[in-house]
Amino acid sequence: MPLQYRAEFDAVVTFSNGGGLQTQGFRVDVPHADVTEAEISALFVSACRLLMVGSVELSNVRIFADPHLGTPAGPSDIRRRLRWVELSHVIEAGMITYPGLPTPVITPHLTREDSRGIYAEGTEFAMDVITMIGNTGTYLDSPFHRYADGADLAGIPLDRVADLPAVVVRTVGSGVRGVGVDALEDLDVAGRAVLLHTGGDVHWGTPAYAENAPFLTGAAAQSLVDRGAALVGIDAINIDDTSPDAAGARPAHSLLLGAGIPVVEHLTGLEELPPTGARFTAVPPRVVAFGTFTVRAYATMPVEEAHDHRRSAGWLPTEKA
Template sequence: MCHQCVIEGVKKTMLSRRALFTGAAATGVAGVAAGLAPARPALAQTGGRVVDLTHTYDSDFPTFDGEPGILTEEAVNFEESGYQLLKLTLFEHTGTHIDAPLHFSADGASVDELEPQNLVCPLCIIDITAKAADDANATVEAEDVEAWVSENGAFPAGALVAMRSGWAAKVGDPSFRNDEAGGLAFPGFATSATDLLAEQGVLAIGVDTLSLDPGNSADFAVHYSWLPGGRYGIEGLNNLEELPATGATIFVGAPKHRGGTGGPARVLAVI
């Protein structure tokens, strides 16, 4: 299929989704927690430019616990069999990946139970790169959310709000995960921000670091407050600097293994 045909196909799909979501019911946290798609506005008009928000990862990619998140083994050799096949040993929370509600709750939705319409969202980006340059454990606070709204207007219903800290550029360097003393150190969200986002009908949050919580968190407060409410998160986003603060649409290619707490995802933005 030609490149122009693909672009036109994307446009038609986006316009079709706009019509689908016009007049949808269920708003805010109650609707999300009940597994219902919140009312959402038209998705972004696009010129067809796709930005890959996903890191390529292997066994050297940094993980929260420091252990390899994926191991690769040759299962079938091309010279011997005429085709090739790899065997993967994979931990769910590695690379660019999704955190399902079940990750931090006893009975939350598993990754295969996430509603498909909740994986295509308006994307809003809160930039804290200046703050993170001075503090490795900087957080998105309520005042950052309020400042974003003051500048850009209200968050679209059903939006995914991503933190841009500049941390994606550190992948491959020890400072992506640790401070000079060896402790976990990276930016994340504060509950003051996520509580406010939940009140405003935001569906999901994302970070360009290893965790929704900052590295020095002792209680995973954001994980425990955000995910059990029926919402999800994405960790390890890439290339957020290529996108505007608002106006893009994010597509979350979540895995669908039964009972999963999350898993590696191919995440794309269209602008």
Template sequence: MKFVDLSHTFEDGMPGFRQKNDDGTHTEYTAEVYPFFTHEESREKYEGKSAFEVTEMRFQTSMGTYLDSPYHRHPEGRDISDLDIGELVLPGTVVDARGLAGNEELTVDALPQESALAGTAVLFNFGWDEHWGTEQYRSYPYISEAVIERLIDADVSLVGVDTLNADDHQNPARPAHTRLLDEEIFIVENLCNLDSLGGESFRFFAVPIKAKDTAAMPIRAFAEVDQ
């Protein structure tokens, strides 16, 4: 077997959401990664015989490649700590959704047969990871409401995208997050390298730290590919 890394690197100053404020300015979501103390700062504590660095981080949990729990959209829903590992290690299916433009929706014609999707992680390869870190990444294709309903009818377990958001950012109703998370279908956003999985049989891993009262959390998403 082989493993395919599907996660963007989590790093200081990385790109994230951009939120418009009431005064017309924007707030950028990002991560700060820095030493809590450095090797040099710790050396004297160990009489010069050893040294360690401890890293501190500050970030919004919807950052990088991350998992949304039902609590992200629904106050009564399960949070990240309530999700079982077995719910986050799933047979995977990649849907080739490449060729769409920014702000264009994907229609149901792109989906495989419903019978093949039950209990799986359905990952949409828009090819949008190539725009990571650019302004173009913020204007992305998304899954239509018809696709959302088809995924629910097919009884999928998780939906992943290689874009900033599974929803159209211009639609305040956020149907993907509203409908999928209400059905306990988890969402992973900002995937990458899905081109590597075309035609492959694989298991998808989307396991975060066990963080309580947390709506979303970055993950090290990866695929275990059968060979």
């Protein structure tokens, strides 16, 4: 019999229309031994048929092997109960990410037509070459990007870039370019991906993208370092102020990368994420002596939490209790 797993945990649930519940020692089937708390929460909500869930806080989580009959929301249900959100720009030949940097060039190495003379009848392949700077599209900066002795792309631990609990900081529409310390107040950022939703991505692909762009202030970057953020991302052209007034200073890069905190720039789609509850991933390839490379950034969240966020943002009708 294949090995199966269960999660046992205590939970505190709050509902978006008021009220809450608590449970101790609850158990659900889980798909694998390294299941995340977000996945467990989604399974728990589905198993109990809960509606209008505002938040789920788990504690005393224990994963153990135990073949059994299963709960209503078993392992096969986990992917259906998660929403996946793309947070990266699409890369295409000739696109401009940052003014002055080279654009991607895509050329064929082996065309489908030429491959027909190499492989068996009816079998064909295409193999292409892409030439691009690491700073293309949505990309991640490693400490090596700023410091010669910093960790390169091959040296970044996976737990710094994969399946991180996300905190979304919204300044979109505020009219303030610099995301300051005040925007971070009352946020638990320790061990989390701090994602700055500034709205800068609305100008992606236009000259306006580089003009008066939002950024993270040096004081705010120091606050994130002091409070143990795992990663910081922004939906703008740079984590730092790149205007002439900055005179080339890069305090956010210097402080964050100096503390071993990866930076992801040129995100998009952050309006789709709730303030908390999503899991963020932006993994680059393992390239030695290389500081920056394109990533496919994305987030996952329980379907119920995604619906509550979209409803509160006015994208879905409000349910009646």
